[in-house]
Amino acid sequence: MGIVAGGTYLPLHRLDRSRIGAALGTPGGAGTRTVAAADEDTTTLGVEAARNALAGLASDAMPERVLFATAEPAYLDKTNATTIHAALGLPVSVPAYDVGGAVRSAMGALRLADDATEPTLVVLAGLRTGLPGGADERDGGDGAVAFVVSVDTDAAQTRTLGWGAASVEFLERWRLPGETHSHQWEERFGEHAYVPLACDALANALNAAGTSADDLDHVVVTGVHPRAARTVARAIKVAPDKIADDLAASVGNTGAAHAGLLLAGVLEHATPRQKIAVLSIADGADAVVLETTEQLGRVVPRHTLVDQIGEGKPLDSYETFLTWRGFLEREPPRRPDPVAPAAPPSLRSEDWKFGFTGSACEACGEVHLPPARVCANCGAVDRMTPVRAADRAATIVTFTVDRLAYTPSPPLVAAVLDFDGGGRFQCALTDVDAGTVKIGDRVEMTFRRVDTAQKVHNYFWKARPLR
Numbered sequence: 153m154g155i156v157a158g159g160t161y162l163p164l165h166r167l168d169r170s171r172i173g174a175a176l177g178t179p180g181g182a183g184t185r186t187v188a189a190a191d192e193d194t195t196t197l198g199v200e201a202a203r204n205a206l207a208g209l210a211s212d213a214m215p216e217r218v219l220f221a222t223a224e225p226a227y228l229d230k231t232n233a234t235t236i237h238a239a240l241g242l243p244v245s246v247p248a249y250d251v252g253g254a255v256r257s258a259m260g261a262l263r264l265a266d267d268a269t270e271p272t273l274v275v276l277a278g279l280r281t282g283l284p285g286g287a288d289e290r291d292g293g294d295g296a297v298a299f300v301v302s303v304d305t306d307a308a309q310t311r312t313l314g315w316g317a318a319s320v321e322f323l324e325r326w327r328l329p330g331e332t333h334s335h336q337w338e339e340r341f342g343e344h345a346y347v348p349l350a351c352d353a354l355a356n357a358l359n360a361a362g363t364s365a366d367d368l369d370h371v372v373v374t375g376v377h378p379r380a381a382r383t384v385a386r387a388i389k390v391a392p393d394k395i396a397d398d399l400a401a402s403v404g405n406t407g408a409a410h411a412g413l414l415l416a417g418v419l420e421h422a423t424p425r426q427k428i429a430v431l432s433i434a435d436g437a438d439a440v441v442l443e444t445t446e447q448l449g450r451v452v453p454r455h456t457l458v459d460q461i462g463e464g465k466p467l468d469s470y471e472t473f474l475t476w477r478g479f480l481e482r483e484p485p486r487r488p489d490p491v492a493p494a495a496p497p498s499l500r501s502e503d504w505k506f507g508f509t510g511s512a513c514e515a516c517g518e519v520h521l522p523p524a525r526v527c528a529n530c531g532a533v534d535r536m537t538p539v540r541a542a543d544r545a546a547t548i549v550t551f552t553v554d555r556l557a558y559t560p561s562p563p564l565v566a567a568v569l570d571f572d573g574g575g576r577f578q579c580a581l582t583d584v585d586a587g588t589v590k591i592g593d594r595v596e597m598t599f600r601r602v603d604t605a606q607k608v609h610n611y612f613w614k615a616r617p618l619r
Contacts, residue, residue, distance in 0.1 A: 153266045153442055154308030156213060157300040158416045159204025159453035161197055162403060163188045164583045164616075166464040167473050169290055175470040176285045185404030187467055188294040190476040190560035191582055191600040191614070194222040194277035195232050197409075199239040199599040201296035202275050203543070206240065207454040213307065215273035215300050218248035219265060221257040222277045223408050225250065226601070226609055228329065235611060236275055238506035239599045241540050255325075255376055258408040259438035265301035266312055266440075274299050278407030281477050282333045291378060293404025297412035309419065309450060310442040313427070314360025318349040319436040325376060332478070339379055346380035346433050347387055353437035354388055354429060361427075361441040365390050368441070369426035372396045372414040375433025376407055384433065402461050417457045424448050455619060463619060465583075476561070487558050492608035503538065508597060508613045510575055511536035519574030539575070541597070545618055546571040548593045553586045560603060565589055569615055583616040594618040 166184040173180025188197060198220055206214070218240075220233035233248035242248075251261040258276040265272035277296035282288025302308060324342045327334040336342070350373075358364055365371075371394050373385045378400070385395050396414050398405070406413055411432040418428055424446045431439045467473055474480035493505075503509040504522045511523035518529035519539055526533050551567035558564075565581040567589070581589065582600055595615040602610045 153262060153310055153312040153440060154302050154305060155299050155310045155419070156271070156302045156304065156307050157205050157209045157451040157453075158419060159201050159207065159298050159455070160413055160416045160457045160460065161200035161204055161296045161455075162186050162457070162460040162464070163192055163197070163294050164463070164465050165189060165467045167467045167470065171467075171470040172285065172290060178285050181290050183401035184464065185290070186293040186295055186406070186464070187473055187476070188279050189583065191602065192279075192294070193226045193601055193609070194224050194279050194296070195226045195235050196599050196601055196611070197279065197294065197296035198222070198236050198275040198277040198298065201277070202236060202240055202273060202298040204453045204455055205273070205298040205300060207543075208451045209300060213271065213300070213302070213304075214242070216246055216270040217268060217272040218242065218246060218275065219251050219261040219272060220248070220275045220277070221251040221261040221408055222279075223253055223255050223257070224279045225253055228253075233275070235506065238502055239542075239611070241503070241507040241509060241542070255408045255434040256432070256436065256438065258411060259432045259434075259440075262299070262301070262412070262440070263315060263438070265299070266315075268301070269303060271300060271302040271304070274301060274412075276409040276412045278409040280405065280407050284474060284479060286333070288334060291400065291405055293399075293406045295403060295406040295413055296409050297416050299412065299416075307447060307450070308445060309448045310428070310444050313363065313441040313443055314357045316353045316356025316358070316360060316439040317436065318353040318356070320345070320349060324435070339377075342377045343380045343383055346375065346377055346437065347383050350380070350384040350431055350433050350437040351387055353439040354431050357429065357439035357441045363427060363441065367427055368394060368429050370394055370396055370418045370422060370428045372411060372418060372428070372430040373433075374398055374405070374410045374414055374431070376405060377433060378405065380433055384431065388431075399461075402464075413457070419444070419448070420456050420458060422448065485556055485558055485562065487556060490558055490603040490605040490610070492606040493610045505612060507540060508542035509538050509540045512539045512574070517574065519571070521571070521575040521577040541571050541575055541577075542599075542613060543597070544571045544573055545594055545596050546615060548589070548591055548595060549576070550591060551581070551589055553589075558603070567595075567615065569595060580614045581616065582614040
């Protein structure tokens with residue numbers, strides 16, 4: 153797989169598993185799991201990972217196709233990849249597709265990208281939950297990863313040595329549309345079914361690569377059946393120090409994103425000419441053997457996975473987690489309910505609403521957010537150049553804390569921002585402590601789900617403290 157660039161995204165918040173046990177009187181477990189905020193879903197997670205991956209990529213190396221895989225899509229019927237495509241400001245000619253709705257779809261998307269003839273952006277996202285007190289809630293995590301895969305071997309940081317797979321139909325984990333949690337067959341059955349399939353998939357990949365397990369420098373073993381993954385890690389007879397940390401203690405298992413997330417973590421500390429195997433267990437097993445090239449580190453993400461793990465902020469309570477997940481319905485503020493965005497104006501303002509693209513006056517350079525036809529400074533008409541402000545930092549000029557306005561995570565903090573390079577705009581802040589915000593704080597933009605009204609997700613940009 154010719155990975156040219158990669159990037160990850162972990163939400164800011166961490167739930168200490170001991171809080172689950174304290175609230176429910178059950179064994180909560182050790183460590184923490186990542187938690188997507190109330191305004192995040194798999195689409196927004198994917199956008200942030202993709203922005204991280206593309207941050208250091210040259211303009212002539214941008215992807216010409218987008219594939220998005222998740223088991224928790226924000227929409228059914230509607231393509232979620234087009235929202236990611238719009239938020240990234242990619243050209244209209246770039247196609248964008250969702251790839252299935254299962255954990256295994258992630259490895260399928262990577263394999264499709266590896267077979268493609270054009271540079272492909274693969275975005276994988278997971279937002280794991282389960283019934284309160286259950287193993288999925290405790291061991292799950294939220295996060296995303298994105299890779300740009302290209303046939304340009306001169307620029308690629310990895311090259312594919314071989315793929316392997318094992319597919320058998322059996323009932324181990326499933327969820328009907330509309331259900332909030334998965335069902336799972338008895339744990340020993342899953343282990344019995346998965347272990348030989350995973351060993352076969354890795355053997356097939358090693359055989360295709362013309363190498364052996366002894367020659368591997370790093371091995372990723374993951375899946376949403378942790379007991380089977382642990383058994384497989386022992387069964388493949390690879391030295392324990394070559395098995396990548398599964399991040400169970402700090403992040404949790406992010407489902408469809410997890411194999412890619414662990415691979416991105418390995419690439420952050422691997423060296424050129426090392427062999428890496430990725431083995432993912434889900435409805436069978438998939439394996440790929442890669443080799444890093446001398447280009448490793450040529451394009452690096454703006455935020456490394458290690459840094460994001462260290463930047464986590466403790467969630468204030470387990471009840472907040474349940475509220476954000478929709479398992480604890482709370483009294484809303486007594487204000488008018490949010491209104492769904494209408495389709496026609498959303499289409500007309502796509503570059504602004506999804507791409508946060510303003511305009512700059514060609515006569516005087518004044519930047520307008522949102523875009524304008526008439527310059528507010530010099531009055532020039534229809535002499536504007538599009539300016540994408542989503543990737544610019546900004547400074548808080550003034551702000552207010554509103555404890556009555558509707559927001560899925562009160563209170564609402566709104567601020568007026570001055571953007572680097574010009575442009576002033578008022579928007580909501582997120583991932584912020586209302587008690588510590590101050591004028592002069594530096595912020596950056598993040599793509600979020602503002603609210604959901606009449607079954608429509610209202611996506612737009614918010615500002616968060618600069619990370």
